[in-house]
Amino acid sequence: MKKKWITATAVMTLAFSSIVGCSNAGSSSGTIKIGANFELSGGVAAFGNSSMKGINLAVKEINAAGGVLGKKIEIVQADNASKPEESTRVAQKLISNDKVVALVGPVTSTNVLAAVPVAMEKKIPLLTASGTNPKVTVDERTNKVNDWVFRACFIDPFQGKVMADFAAKSLSAKTAVVYSDASSDYAKGLAKFFTETFTASGGKVVAAESYQQKDADFKAVLTRIKEKNPDVVFIPGYYEEVGKIVKQARELGIKVPLLGGDGWDAPQLAEIAGAEALNNTFISNHYSADDTSPEVQQFVTAFKKEYNNEVPDAMAVLYYDGLKLIADGLKRAGSTDAEKLKNALAATKDLKLTTGVITLDKNHDPVKSAAVIEFKGGKQVFKTKVNP
Numbered sequence: 001m002k003k004k005w006i007t008a009t010a011v012m013t014l015a016f017s018s019i020v021g022c023s024n025a026g027s028s029s030g031t032i033k034i035g036a037n038f039e040l041s042g043g044v045a046a047f048g049n050s051s052m053k054g055i056n057l058a059v060k061e062i063n064a065a066g067g068v069l070g071k072k073i074e075i076v077q078a079d080n081a082s083k084p085e086e087s088t089r090v091a092q093k094l095i096s097n098d099k100v101v102a103l104v105g106p107v108t109s110t111n112v113l114a115a116v117p118v119a120m121e122k123k124i125p126l127l128t129a130s131g132t133n134p135k136v137t138v139d140e141r142t143n144k145v146n147d148w149v150f151r152a153c154f155i156d157p158f159q160g161k162v163m164a165d166f167a168a169k170s171l172s173a174k175t176a177v178v179y180s181d182a183s184s185d186y187a188k189g190l191a192k193f194f195t196e197t198f199t200a201s202g203g204k205v206v207a208a209e210s211y212q213q214k215d216a217d218f219k220a221v222l223t224r225i226k227e228k229n230p231d232v233v234f235i236p237g238y239y240e241e242v243g244k245i246v247k248q249a250r251e252l253g254i255k256v257p258l259l260g261g262d263g264w265d266a267p268q269l270a271e272i273a274g275a276e277a278l279n280n281t282f283i284s285n286h287y288s289a290d291d292t293s294p295e296v297q298q299f300v301t302a303f304k305k306e307y308n309n310e311v312p313d314a315m316a317v318l319y320y321d322g323l324k325l326i327a328d329g330l331k332r333a334g335s336t337d338a339e340k341l342k343n344a345l346a347a348t349k350d351l352k353l354t355t356g357v358i359t360l361d362k363n364h365d366p367v368k369s370a371a372v373i374e375f376k377g378g379k380q381v382f383k384t385k386v387n388p
Helices: 002-023 045-064 084-096 109-122 156-170 185-200 219-228 239-251 268-273 294-306 314-333 338-346
Strands: 031-038 072-079 102-104 126-128 149-151 175-181 204-211 232-234 258-260 281-285 351-353 356-358 370-376 379-386
Touching: 031 045, 031 084, 031 314, 045 072, 045 294, 045 314, 072 084, 084 102, 084 109, 102 314, 109 126, 109 149, 109 185, 126 314, 156 185, 156 232, 156 258, 156 281, 156 370, 156 379, 175 185, 175 219, 185 204, 204 219, 219 239, 239 258, 239 268, 281 379, 294 314, 314 338, 314 351
Parallel strands: 031 072, 031 102, 102 126, 126 149, 175 204, 175 232, 232 258, 258 281
Antiparallel strands: 281 370, 351 356, 370 379
């Protein structure tokens, strides 16, 4: 009897240990695991790899300062190959297999939207620092906030308004053509909000054209656009196709200002389009490395030191800030418990980060400024800052 009692006790002890291990998933080994779901290959790989550089720099700084809750942050990285179906699979793997306490990424709105249902079902906080489509944090079917999803960037209605106002007021544009990526939730949202603001201010969109990701020859559509003789052409999309569009537009003699959003922001853009073709183009972005604020310059200096004098792009700084936001949430939660972390993130207020002071609103979106950037000789030049 005594032997059986000891055996039963041992089994119960093991079972209890197992339960405790599950409840502290992601933090039981002396580290706090955060899952990174990013586009490390495929059509927007430049975005994903730049984001990871920002994340890794933030983790290095956080851990050097003693970590969070007495533990080091550990990033579990996975590649979604720039595909929404892979983004879903990666989110499931990071939560179910790797037992992360939170997800960061993906970059593009379409890929974030593919991961959102997983985070909602598994009840694990997900933070994107670049997915700007409003549907990321608010379910368009129910108009309810996605409780487990958070954002560290401005959203498309603001970004579209910034560029429409810039076209009308700074460039004195009366007519525009919108040429957007029909396969991207991000691009479709920007096209919609640019059009609404531009027409409300008295401008006229004389044509709306579209393309698909991986298209390479845009000259037939660009020829139609040239015939419309617009004052500006707004091209919401990502750098790979945008670079080809800009190059081919200039080759066809389209000399008017070309406008876009933060999806243009990758070093590869100038390589694809050519530095000269990018002259007289303007984009909205989350920050400028030329911003003289102490926070920006401190980050730029640290990033250059870490990455062989490379100038950080918007994705790098956004995910640097995004990781700092999660770390701040963990500290305020005082725990890696998912529910407590979710509530702490939702309560984020007046958190000073590189891209500005963040307070999350009722939709889990930050109210932040935008920068308007001009390309000169293939380089980004800070034009102006626009407050919400």
